[in-house]
Amino acid sequence: MSIEKFPSTPAPYQQLPQQNIPQQADAPAGINDLEPFIATLETLGESALAVDVVKVFEKNSRTFFQYENISKCYFKLKQWFDAMRSGEKAIALSPATEFTNVLRSNLINIYNRCNYPEKAMAYIKIQEQFTPTVNLALDKAYSLYLLERKPEAKMLLEDALFNHADELDDETKIKIRFNLGTYYLYEDRFQEGLRHFMLEGAKMKLWQNEALMERNRKLGYEFWEGTPGIKNLIVYGEAGIGDEIINCRFMKHLKDMGINAYWYTATQSDRDKNDRVGLTQILKKNGIQVMEDLSEAKKLGLTDIYWTLSMRLPIYLNCEYKDLWYGPYLKACSEFKKKWKIKGKGLKVGIRWRGSKHYEHDLHRSYPLKQIYNILKDVKAEFYSLQKHDGIEELPDFPGLINVEDKLETLEDTMALINNLDLVITSCTSIAHLAASQGKEVIVMVPISAYYLWCQVGNKTHWYGDNVTLVKQKSPRNWNEAMSELKEVLTKKGYLK
Numbered sequence: 001m002s003i004e005k006f007p008s009t010p011a012p013y014q015q016l017p018q019q020n021i022p023q024q025a026d027a028p029a030g031i032n033d034l035e036p037f038i039a040t041l042e043t044l045g046e047s048a049l050a051v052d053v054v055k056v057f058e059k060n061s062r063t064f065f066q067y068e069n070i071s072k073c074y075f076k077l078k079q080w081f082d083a084m085r086s087g088e089k090a091i092a093l094s095p096a097t098e099f100t101n102v103l104r105s106n107l108i109n110i111y112n113r114c115n116y117p118e119k120a121m122a123y124i125k126i127q128e129q130f131t132p133t134v135n136l137a138l139d140k141a142y143s144l145y146l147l148e149r150k151p152e153a154k155m156l157l158e159d160a161l162f163n164h165a166d167e168l169d170d171e172t173k174i175k176i177r178f179n180l181g182t183y184y185l186y187e188d189r190f191q192e193g194l195r196h197f198m199l200e201g202a203k204m205k206l207w208q209n210e211a212l213m214e215r216n217r218k219l220g221y222e223f224w225e226g227t228p229g230i231k232n233l234i235v236y237g238e239a240g241i242g243d244e245i246i247n248c249r250f251m252k253h254l255k256d257m258g259i260n261a262y263w264y265t266a267t268q269s270d271r272d273k274n275d276r277v278g279l280t281q282i283l284k285k286n287g288i289q290v291m292e293d294l295s296e297a298k299k300l301g302l303t304d305i306y307w308t309l310s311m312r313l314p315i316y317l318n319c320e321y322k323d324l325w326y327g328p329y330l331k332a333c334s335e336f337k338k339k340w341k342i343k344g345k346g347l348k349v350g351i352r353w354r355g356s357k358h359y360e361h362d363l364h365r366s367y368p369l370k371q372i373y374n375i376l377k378d379v380k381a382e383f384y385s386l387q388k389h390d391g392i393e394e395l396p397d398f399p400g401l402i403n404v405e406d407k408l409e410t411l412e413d414t415m416a417l418i419n420n421l422d423l424v425i426t427s428c429t430s431i432a433h434l435a436a437s438q439g440k441e442v443i444v445m446v447p448i449s450a451y452y453l454w455c456q457v458g459n460k461t462h463w464y465g466d467n468v469t470l471v472k473q474k475s476p477r478n479w480n481e482a483m484s485e486l487k488e489v490l491t492k493k494g495y496l497k
Contacts, residue, residue, distance in 0.1 A: 014102050038073045051077055058086060064093035068103060071110070080114045101130055108139050115476045117146035134160050134167045138176065146448055146476050154183040174203045185455035190321055190462075197452050198312050207238045209309065212266055216307055219294065224306035226316035233259050234291060234307040236266040241276050241411070242430035243311055244283075245437055246453065246463070249329045250313040251288050260302075263310075264291045278410030285333045321462035328439030336416030347381035347495070350418060350435070351401060352426035353445075354391035365428045365447040367479045370397035372425065375487050379495050384421065386414065386431050423495070425486075428454070436464040443489060445482060446472045459489075 034057060041050035054077070058070045071086035087107045094100040104123045111120035120143040127136050137156050144153035160168065161176045168176075181196025202209045216223070224233055233254060237244040244265065254261040263283055265276070283290050291297065297305055308316060314324070332340075342348055354366040369391070376383065376398075383401045385392075388408060395403055408414050415434050418424060424435040425443045428451055435442045442464075446454045450472070453463045459470045469489055474481040490496040 014105050034069055034073050035076065038076060042077065047077060051079060051082075054079075054082075058082075061086075061089075064090045064095065064099065064103075067093065068099075068106075071106070075106075075110065080110060084110045084114050084116075097130070101127065105136075105139075108136075108143075112139065112142050112146060115146065117143040117476055121147070134164050135172070138172070141179070148448055148474060150183065150186065154180070157183075171204075174200050178204060182450075182452065182455050185452055186457060188321070188456065191315065191318070193455070194315055194452070198315060202309075207309075207311070208266070209238065212236055212238060212309070215294075221305050221307045224308040224316065225312075226318065228257065230304065230306050231260060232297075232302045232305045233261045234294070234297065234305065235261055235263050235310050235313070236307060237263060237310045238266050239311060240430065241279060242433045244276075244279060245330070245430060245433040247310040247313055248283060248288060249324075249326075249437070250310075250317060250319075252326070252329065253313070253317050253319075253323070260289075262289045262291045262297075264294065276411060278412040278415075281333075281410075281412055282330065282415060286330050324463050325465050327465070328437065330415075330434075330437040332416040332419040332438065333412065336412045337419055340413065340416040340420050342382070342420045344382070347379070347423070348384065348421045349376070349379070349381045350384045350386045350421045350424040350426075350431075351376075351398070352386040352424070352429055352431040353394070354387065354427060355429045365449070366391070367427060367445050367482070368397070369394040369401075371479055371483050372486070373398040373401075375483055375490070376425075379490065381422075381495075384417065386418070386424070386426065432468075436468050439465065439467055442468045443486065444468065444470050445479070445486070446470050448473050448476060 034054065038050045038054060041047070041053065054070055054073045061067050061070055067086045067090035071083045071090055074083035074086060084107070087103065087110055091100060091103040091107060094103055104127055108120045108123050108127070111117065120139065124136060124140045124143060137160055141153040141156040144156070157176050157180055161173060165173065177196050178200035181193045181200065184193030184196060201207070221234065224230060235251070248263060251261055251263060265280060280290050280292060351372065353369045353372065383398065385395065385401050385403045385405065388405055392403070392405060395401055404417065408417070411434070415438070418435045418440060419438060421440065423441045424431065425445070426432050426435070427445050428447060432442060432444045444454065453461055454470055456462060460466065461468055461470060471482050471486050471489060473479060487496065
């Protein structure tokens, strides 16, 4: 799911104090602040070139300041492990406490992003002796969350918000409330949790809300927040593919209210390349009215038009858990089902183990294909890879896994293949929702940094029926316990003996 957001509280990359930074006589010339140059390359769409440039300069770095600058550039480019390596070199060469404290704070941030919260905690304990700040407590809360110590993490967040509010700026308060939304969802406080997650997340610009607001200011449409009695509504699919699949279910709720609603896939219309080919066709073929261009509203003669954001629909519709799942709400079209019809009567299983490597939280949600092979090798079934692009290089780790990547040209292909499968086992990507929305049997391997749909106690989610089972990770970077649980689930369901 391309723009899904997990809970996080890391602070921005901190700058070193610029005064009195010592220079090293034998350091190569020309390595000063690379960040403006790297930022320019990234703006020009040359991120890969920017990474290569930083690597060249890293090879010629000598001083702590140069390594710190390299680490900062890697951080900006979301090359977390490279940032970690350079940051560790910088702190090893740091000549003074005033620099070491900043470097340590940045490494805490990087360790959490690399899913090494135990390393972050080691530095947090040191920092607490030097500079015990509220922001450090927030970093600690995130580390505790990643270590599956949620009650302690929540306590730190609430203490900061309610007892140290005068020490926090507005941006930090928003970030805390956003994170608390996740904990409230774990406590089945659905509306409260969702409002914190969605409304505070929007203030953090996690989705493209501001651009959409500006677009509609020009059009003159009023924003809808659940007021009854309106006639026409445009629903913006403002986030990732998975989020559109999740929230298009609420078009039925709007129809039941007598609202003439249109779905607008806002994100793909703002990109040079449509990264969700087939989504519009899926929605249309399932009876959902779709606008591909906002000018269609005038062509259709619509008046009294309102607009809203898809991810907020359960808030504005005042939904509770019982309102979320009313049965399968999407299906593959007959043409594609025939194309992907699989011969044979045996068990057919689809596997997805990774998301996009460019997504900053993919380090948290992806699991090794080899591990799941060790669980499934005794299951008598045909196994189909639902992987696209990243992760394909792992296919040799699962002998017999059928690779159909080149044939999965659109989301309609993927949906139809899933329709012809008996079981889907997937990481936290859009595949989970493409399968679950059809009512297929799905097992989702949920990382500790769980997306908000999976933030409930137990192995079920209110968003889908009993066909979806959640297998939850217990410790960072380690899927061993989750794989043992998966084996138990498969045995209970009769797939393993």
